[in-house]
Amino acid sequence: MQLKNDLLLRAALGQPTERTPVWLMRQAGRILPEYRAVRERLSGFKELVETPELAAEVTIQPVDLLDVDAAIIFSDILVVPEAMGCTYEMIEKRGPLFPNTINSAADVEKMRVADPYEHLNYVLEAIKVTKRELNGRVPLIGFAGAPWTIFAYMVEGSGSKTFSKARKMLYEDPALSHQLLRKITDTTIAYLKAQVAAGADLIQVFDSWAGILPPAHYKEFSYPYIAEICRAITDVPVTVFAKGAFFSFADFAQLDCQVLGLDWNMNVADARAAVGDGKTLQGNLDPCALYNNFEGVKRETIKMLEAFGPHRHIANLGHGVYPDTDPEKVKCFIQTVKEYSHR
Numbered sequence: 001m002q003l004k005n006d007l008l009l010r011a012a013l014g015q016p017t018e019r020t021p022v023w024l025m026r027q028a029g030r031i032l033p034e035y036r037a038v039r040e041r042l043s044g045f046k047e048l049v050e051t052p053e054l055a056a057e058v059t060i061q062p063v064d065l066l067d068v069d070a071a072i073i074f075s076d077i078l079v080v081p082e083a084m085g086c087t088y089e090m091i092e093k094r095g096p097l098f099p100n101t102i103n104s105a106a107d108v109e110k111m112r113v114a115d116p117y118e119h120l121n122y123v124l125e126a127i128k129v130t131k132r133e134l135n136g137r138v139p140l141i142g143f144a145g146a147p148w149t150i151f152a153y154m155v156e157g158s159g160s161k162t163f164s165k166a167r168k169m170l171y172e173d174p175a176l177s178h179q180l181l182r183k184i185t186d187t188t189i190a191y192l193k194a195q196v197a198a199g200a201d202l203i204q205v206f207d208s209w210a211g212i213l214p215p216a217h218y219k220e221f222s223y224p225y226i227a228e229i230c231r232a233i234t235d236v237p238v239t240v241f242a243k244g245a246f247f248s249f250a251d252f253a254q255l256d257c258q259v260l261g262l263d264w265n266m267n268v269a270d271a272r273a274a275v276g277d278g279k280t281l282q283g284n285l286d287p288c289a290l291y292n293n294f295e296g297v298k299r300e301t302i303k304m305l306e307a308f309g310p311h312r313h314i315a316n317l318g319h320g321v322y323p324d325t326d327p328e329k330v331k332c333f334i335q336t337v338k339e340y341s342h343r
């Protein structure tokens with residue numbers, strides 16, 4: 001199927017574009033009243049994630065309502081630990097909770113390398129339904145968490161400011177940590193390949209908890225597994241978004257990926273200098289900039305566009321959009337990118 005709008009893919013590959021493409025991390029979700037309406041009819045978050053027709057519906061909502069240049073499949077990074085045998089609950093207003101965490105060699109032993117067609121088929125179905133319904137309007141982004149971020153949730157058991165239990169395991173038992181990271185990586189590679197086979201046009205890897213590791217641990221326990229994932233995905237562009245990993249940007253230049261995501265703490269010129277011209281950069285407006293008045297949203301968005309320049313940039317926020325953001329401000333961000341970057 002020929003894409004009618006392929007700006008995202010051309011920008012990812014460093015090809016010329018008429019303007020800068022734009023989408024938002026977490027665009028499918030609570031910012032939209034239309035999402036909350038679907039969600040309220042259901043028993044919970046997981047029912048939405050696990051029902052392909054509904055997941056497809058909320059995936060397409062931001063394309064219809066916000067006019068973004070890409071859709072991202074509605075799912076969660078935590079479907080991977082679940083497929084491996086570590087189930088999660090999504091607690092209303094609090095976030096994820098794993099009733100059974102990974103603490104010992106026996107726990108790691110029990111985790112399986114999941115077959116995506118057996119254990120994650122609902123995501124693959126959601127991708128197929130979404131592709132059919134999008135009918136080529138915009139590319140569809142598939143995703144997974146980076147192995148370190150998934151490890152952090154499996155060991156910690158929930159969100160945390162410090163993830164000190166997960167980080168403690170890296171010191172106490174590095175070999176066991178690598179065993180678990182190995183299983184997560186093997187599961188993730190098979191899962192992402194299956195997403196591409198189902199129709200995903202680009203893959204994004206979220207290392208949301210990159211920034212809590214000391215650089216030496218990042219080099220040992222996160223980077224090599226991300227590098228392996230990048231090498232394994234060959235048919236579509238790959239974006240690596242490692243939040244807080246400014247200390248690793250020189251290494252990221254060596255990754256076999258096309259796009260690097262920047263969070264809002266990153267200086268754009270420094271990132272560009274560290275990675276060179278061979279990669280596209282994505283980001284990085286502070287999500288809080290969207291709490292501004294319309295004038296302020298425009299001003300901050302233009303500043304961001306100026307910082308990146310017109311080539312090899314995909315406009316986005318520096319992390320997911322906050323749930324209480326006014327959708328009209330999100331539209332203002334998107335329209336400003338489209339109008340200002342047009343050439």
Ligand SMILES: Cc1c2[nH]c(c1CCC(=O)O)Cc1[nH]c(c(CCC(=O)O)c1C)Cc1[nH]c(c(CCC(=O)O)c1C)Cc1[nH]c(c(C)c1CCC(=O)O)C2
Pocket residue numbers: 024025026027028029030039045072073074075076077078090094095096143159206208320
């Ligand atoms: C760390 C992480 C998670 N999930 C994800 C990450 C990586 C990105 C990041 O760093 O933000 C990724 C994710 N989660 C969700 C998407 C859907 C697609 C999209 O981006 O629009 C994506 C790409 C849906 C979701 N995932 C979740 C929601 C909210 C649940 C609801 O609808 O009630 C949505 C729409 C729940 C979730 N899922 C997770 C947490 C910590 C929470 C609770 C906090 C929160 O709500 O943001 C784990």
